[in-house]
Amino acid sequence: MNETLNVLNNRISLRRYKDKPISEDHLEQILYSTMRAPTAGNMMLYTVLVIKDQEKIEKLSKSCDNQPFIAKAPLVLIFLADMQRWTDYLQHCDIKKFCKEKEMEYHGPTNGDLFLSISDALIAAQNAVIAAESLNIGSCYIGDIMENYEIHKEMLNLPDKVFPIGMLTLGYYPDGMDKTTKPRFGKEYIVFEEEYKRLSGEDFDNMFQHISKNFNPNNAFDAKNIGQIAYSRKFGSDFAKEMERSVNIMIKHWNK
Amino acid sequence: MNETLNVLNNRISLRRYKDKPISEDHLEQILYSTMRAPTAGNMMLYTVLVIKDQEKIEKLSKSCDNQPFIAKAPLVLIFLADMQRWTDYLQHCDIKKFCKEKEMEYHGPTNGDLFLSISDALIAAQNAVIAAESLNIGSCYIGDIMENYEIHKEMLNLPDKVFPIGMLTLGYYPDGMDKTTKPRFGKEYIVFEEEYKRLSGEDFDNMFQHISKNFNPNNAFDAKNIGQIAYSRKFGSDFAKEMERSVNIMIKHWNK
Numbered sequence: 171m172n173e174t175l176n177v178l179n180n181r182i183s184l185r186r187y188k189d190k191p192i193s194e195d196h197l198e199q200i201l202y203s204t205m206r207a208p209t210a211g212n213m214m215l216y217t218v219l220v221i222k223d224q225e226k227i228e229k230l231s232k233s234c235d236n237q238p239f240i241a242k243a244p245l246v247l248i249f250l251a252d253m254q255r256w257t258d259y260l261q262h263c264d265i266k267k268f269c270k271e272k273e274m275e276y277h278g279p280t281n282g283d284l285f286l287s288i289s290d291a292l293i294a295a296q297n298a299v300i301a302a303e304s305l306n307i308g309s310c311y312i313g314d315i316m317e318n319y320e321i322h323k324e325m326l327n328l329p330d331k332v333f334p335i336g337m338l339t340l341g342y343y344p345d346g347m348d349k350t351t352k353p354r355f356g357k358e359y360i361v362f363e364e365e366y367k368r369l370s371g372e373d374f375d376n377m378f379q380h381i382s383k384n385f386n387p388n389n390a391f392d393a394k395n396i397g398q399i400a401y402s403r404k405f406g407s408d409f410a411k412e413m414e415r416s417v418n419i420m421i422k423h424w425n426k
Numbered sequence: 427m428n429e430t431l432n433v434l435n436n437r438i439s440l441r442r443y444k445d446k447p448i449s450e451d452h453l454e455q456i457l458y459s460t461m462r463a464p465t466a467g468n469m470m471l472y473t474v475l476v477i478k479d480q481e482k483i484e485k486l487s488k489s490c491d492n493q494p495f496i497a498k499a500p501l502v503l504i505f506l507a508d509m510q511r512w513t514d515y516l517q518h519c520d521i522k523k524f525c526k527e528k529e530m531e532y533h534g535p536t537n538g539d540l541f542l543s544i545s546d547a548l549i550a551a552q553n554a555v556i557a558a559e560s561l562n563i564g565s566c567y568i569g570d571i572m573e574n575y576e577i578h579k580e581m582l583n584l585p586d587k588v589f590p591i592g593m594l595t596l597g598y599y600p601d602g603m604d605k606t607t608k609p610r611f612g613k614e615y616i617v618f619e620e621e622y623k624r625l626s627g628e629d630f631d632n633m634f635q636h637i638s639k640n641f642n643p644n645n646a647f648d649a650k651n652i653g654q655i656a657y658s659r660k661f662g663s664d665f666a667k668e669m670e671r672s673v674n675i676m677i678k679h680w681n682k
Binding site: 288 | 459468533551592593611652653662
């Protein structure tokens with residue numbers, strides 16, 4: 171296995187960091203590799219916010235579903251799907267006048283642009299993760315940056331045409347850290363050939379077997395199986411409700 | 427620079443491939459690394475479709491904004507944001523009965539789930555890109571898979587709770603290929619410290635200087651600057667209109 175595959179295959183979500191700031195040199199290398207990520211039409215429809223201010227990181231640890239480990243991260247990167255920059259640039263380029271002259275309709279960022287810029291932002295984020303990992307800097311994705319939009323808009327000075335899609339906490343691996351990776355679902359349930367395949371009940375029983383065997387019938391949710399636990403803890407949880415509320419407001423701002 | 431950074435930093439979007447199928451061993455390695463990508467709550471809210479059928483790849487080259495080079499790719503991977511699998515699994519787990527007993531509201535996939543699963547899918551896609559690159563297999567993202575939803579739904583047997591967010595064409599680098607990377611915008615315009623910064627007209631002039639200096643005043647769009655060209659070719663183009671139409675229909679299916 172080559173070194174790059176080794177980095178990809180052994181990466182874990184790190185939630186405990188060495189008490190040591192990220193060196194400027196390493197941060198520069200991470201950001202350089204981030205910006206080498208593929209981007210639609212070389213347009214770079216994203217922005218990276220580098221957060222080092224400890225007070226701000228503490229606030230984020232609360233606004234991102236109250237996760238205290240976030241506050242201990244020496245570095246946070248926030249990835250914004252960004253059509254504000256291009257919208258402002260087009261304005262600077264007299265785009266409305268041009269469209270009028272050419273009898274073209276001028277429109278601001280669409281939902282299509284939203285998904286393209288979200289793609290750009292996440293692809294760049296994953297380059298940051300891998301660059302960091304190769305430097306012995308662990309990371310954890312915080313999807314909860316999609317919650318509490320109003321708080322983040324104020325805290326991070328976000329204009330309307332910017333959508334915070336991902337956040338990373340970063341820090342050096344603690345010395346002697348055990349990097350045991352978590353098992354994933356079997357490939358036969360995630361990768362299909364030529365077309366999509368709906369799974370059967372038997373497929374699901376097999377797919378979840380490695381989790382089901384550790385199922386605790388005396389769980390806090392009074393759940394009878396893994397699916398009911400997953401719904402209670404994830405899809406039907408309070409944080410999921412908050413994310414849904416917040417995301418819908420972000421979409422409204424995007425489409426203003 | 428370590429080997430991984432070297433792979434990240436020198437990757438180009440490859441649109442011309444060696445006439446040689448991807449070996450089974452390499453495909454397995456790519457898919458393994460793909461599935462090691464970080465995923466929200468280890469839930470793997472995505473599906474990868476492996477497309478080798480040449481007829482299908484040719485159809486995709488037409489439905490994805492008529493790009494003939496796609497038809498020459500020996501392998502295509504399509505990344506689906508997927509809440510169908512979990513929706514079906516929750517059903518299999520008697521989720522509605524459980525919610526009724528617990529007086530919880532049951533809801534299907536929300537917009538929050540859409541953005542989480544899109545994140546999962548794109549993060550996995552970038553792992554595929556980097557794994558491939560480390561094996562001398564080049565790739566190109568095709569965001570145009572978001573167009574022509576109805577055609578792709580039929581061709582790929584897509585259920586409602588699945589959103590095709592990204593596609594990759596893959597193939598070995600041609601022998602002796604010149605891997606010259608494209609310049610990106612300056613870091614000062616893409617990476618901000620602590621909070622978002624709107625750029626000024628002067629900032630934009632500087633940011634686009636390396637492109638503006640090659641501006642051709644006798645262009646096909648009768649555009650007076652780079653922004654007007656970008657709007658004509660990208661944001662205001664026919665393919666952008668089609669993407670917007672298609673994406674809005676996908677969102678409707680998701681929320682059915």
